[in-house]
Amino acid sequence: MxxxxxxxxxxxxxxxxxxxxxxxxxxxxxxxxxxxxxxxxxxxxxxxxxxxxxxxxxxxxxxxxxxxxxxxxxxxxxxxxxxxxxxxxxxxxxxxxxxxxxxxxxxxxxxxxxxxxxxxxxxxxxxxxxxxxxxxxxxxxxxxxxxxxxxxxxxxxxxxxxxxxxxxxxxxxxxxxxxxxxxxxxxxxxxxxxxxxxxxxxxxxxxxxxxxxxxxxxxxxxxxxxxxxxxxxxxxxxxxxxxxxxxxxxxETPNLLTQAEVVQQMIPYIKQQWELYETPMKSITRHMVGLFQGQAGARHWRQVISTQSHLPDSTTDILKVAMEKLSEA
Ligand SMILES: Cc1cc2nc3c(=O)[nH]c(=O)nc-3n(C[C@H](O)[C@H](O)[C@H](O)COP(=O)(O)O)c2cc1C
Structure with missing residues (x-):
């Protein structure tokens, strides 16, 4: 093929x-x-x-x-x-x-x-x-x-x-x-x-x-x-x-989402799943830990996601913080 x-x-x-x-x-x-x-x-x-x-x-x-x-x-x-x-x-x-x-x-x-x-x-x-x-x-x-x-x-x-x-x-x-x-x-x-x-x-x-x-x-x-x-x-x-x-x-698919766009689109999804089913954010973000694997700053991303997603007062803002840390790196 x-x-x-x-x-x-x-x-x-x-x-x-x-x-x-x-x-x-x-x-x-x-x-x-x-x-x-x-x-x-x-x-x-x-x-x-x-x-x-x-x-x-x-x-x-x-x-x-x-x-x-x-x-x-x-x-x-x-x-x-x-x-x-x-x-x-x-x-x-x-x-x-x-x-x-x-x-x-x-x-x-x-x-x-x-x-x-x-x-x-x-x-x-x-x-x-x-x-x-x-x-x-x-x-x-x-x-x-x-x-x-x-x-x-x-x-x-x-x-x-x-x-x-x-x-x-x-x-x-x-x-x-x-x-x-x-x-x-x-x-x-x-x-x-x-x-x-x-x-x-x-x-x-x-x-x-x-x-x-x-x-x-x-x-x-x-x-x-x-x-x-x-x-x-x-x-x-x-x-x-x-x-x-x-x-x-x-x-050879055109117009794929960038990594930042994928993260942005996960934010309303996380909010929706909480509203519909009270799904904790960590149950969703745990799948995103490897998104930047092999890229500069991946460690910062992993750290924020894995240490903050489960905290009781965490919101999807942690994803924005993680993205900022990543771009700083
Ligand atoms: C965490 C984990 C869970 C798995 N659960 C299933 C499963 O539910 N059903 C199944 O057919 N195979 C399951 N597998 C096997 C995978 O479908 C796949 O056959 C295996 O990982 C080999 O492919 P890979 O070398 O690309 O990982 C699981 C594999 C992993 C790592």
């Missing part, structure tokens, strides 16, 4: 679902920086939607489109209910998490351990597709524990695609279900893009997006020459201005 093909193609690049990170405030902020990327929710369990505060879990801003709801669950009937709720709430796509290795998730029989149960996943995909018109997609790893290097993933994808799933996001490392923390599971198992590439070669009609370890524009362009899309996790969160570089250098 060349640059000119990417230009104008909304969605081929996405920000990964990340628990505790990609909440709706983070997504609102990311959307101000990047009009074209696809945004994912944090994983929401079917149980939370069926028994919990559904409206709160599904809430999002219209500006977030294209927006994907990521579900965690395994029971086909529950997945179908939850997917329908997502569609009714206005989400553009439903994604099933088959890649998360955490203990808590394993005990709930979902996440990466579902890769061991392709029949159940296929049933779940079918149940969701029977009740929604929006696409149902899968995010998975290349394998788990000591699964064979390629055949395991091939068989998984073959089975699930026959159930009607046409898009897979592959985090190109295995999940080791025993002995590693979730964090280690994002770092220790080696990245094997070659396996994901083999899947794309053998399933040319499926949409295959790659995830894991993508940190630069060069990496992103290189992956887009092989895959149908790339998903970016930690780099997008820790260094959100990377999303501006993607818009500029890959989508």
């Amino acid at each position: 060349t640059n000119s093909v990417v230009k104008g193609m909304k969605g081929v690049i996405s920000v990964a679902p990340m628990m505790d990170w990609t909440d709706r405030h983070c997504r609102y902020f990311h959307r101000l920086i990047s009009p074209n990327i696809t945004l994912y929710t944090e994983m929401v369990t079917t149980g939370a939607l069926i028994h919990g505060e559904r409206e709160r879990f599904l809430r999002f801003d219209e500006s977030e489109h294209p927006i994907v709801l990521q579900l965690g669950g395994s029971e086909p009937e529950h997945l179908a209910l939850a997917a329908k709720m997502g569609e009714d709430a206005g989400y553009d796509e439903i994604n099933l998490n088959c890649g998360c290795p955490s203990e808590r998730v394993q005990s709930g029989a979902f996440g990466a351990c579902l890769m061991k149960e392709p029949d159940l996943v296929a049933e779940g995909v079918k149940a969701m597709k029977d009740v929604v018109d929006i696409p149902v997609t899968i995010k998975c790893r290349i394998g788990i524990d000591d699964s064979e290097d390629y055949q395991f993933l091939h068989d998984f994808i073959e089975k699930i695609s026959k159930a009607g799933c046409e898009k897979f996001i592959i985090h190109a490392r295995k999940a080791w279900l025993k002995g590693l923390s979730p964090k280690e599971n994002r770092e220790v198992p080696p990245l094997r893009y070659d396996i994901a590439e083999q899947i794309k070669a053998n399933f040319p009609n499926l949409v295959i997006e790659v995830n894991g370890g993508i940190k630069t524009i060069e990496d992103t362009k290189e992956k887009l020459s092989t895959f149908d899309g790339t998903m970016i996790g930690r780099e997008a969160y820790q260094n959100p201005w990377f999303l501006n570089a993607i818009e500029r250098d890959i989508y």
Whole structure:
């Protein structure tokens, strides 16, 4: 895929679902920086939607489109209910998490351990597709524990695609279900893009997006020459201005907001969220800490945001102060 093909193609690049990170405030902020990327929710369990505060879990801003709801669950009937709720709430796509290795998730029989149960996943995909018109997609790893290097993933994808799933996001490392923390599971198992590439070669009609370890524009362009899309996790969160570089250098989008304009537009948003939901400012500003990463004065910005956002009498004026400190630096 060349640059000119990417230009104008909304969605081929996405920000990964990340628990505790990609909440709706983070997504609102990311959307101000990047009009074209696809945004994912944090994983929401079917149980939370069926028994919990559904409206709160599904809430999002219209500006977030294209927006994907990521579900965690395994029971086909529950997945179908939850997917329908997502569609009714206005989400553009439903994604099933088959890649998360955490203990808590394993005990709930979902996440990466579902890769061991392709029949159940296929049933779940079918149940969701029977009740929604929006696409149902899968995010998975290349394998788990000591699964064979390629055949395991091939068989998984073959089975699930026959159930009607046409898009897979592959985090190109295995999940080791025993002995590693979730964090280690994002770092220790080696990245094997070659396996994901083999899947794309053998399933040319499926949409295959790659995830894991993508940190630069060069990496992103290189992956887009092989895959149908790339998903970016930690780099997008820790260094959100990377999303501006993607818009500029890959989508070639004109009239992007400057960093100062993004901050200015967050101010009325913070005030509105307080008025509507009494959302504390720190719950929103925490996602903005990395905005100036790598630039002169970034430390002052980080300091003001992280030491003052939580104070009871703090107002959005601290953002103005932080901007001033930054320009002084
Ligand atoms: C804090 C954090 C939370 C995450 N939560 C989820 C999640 O809810 N669902 C999921 O599928 N993956 C989750 N992941 C994994 C990411 O989506 C992604 O697959 C992983 O970070 C690898 O991509 P990266 O190297 O670009 O960060 C999480 C990652 C991080 C860092």
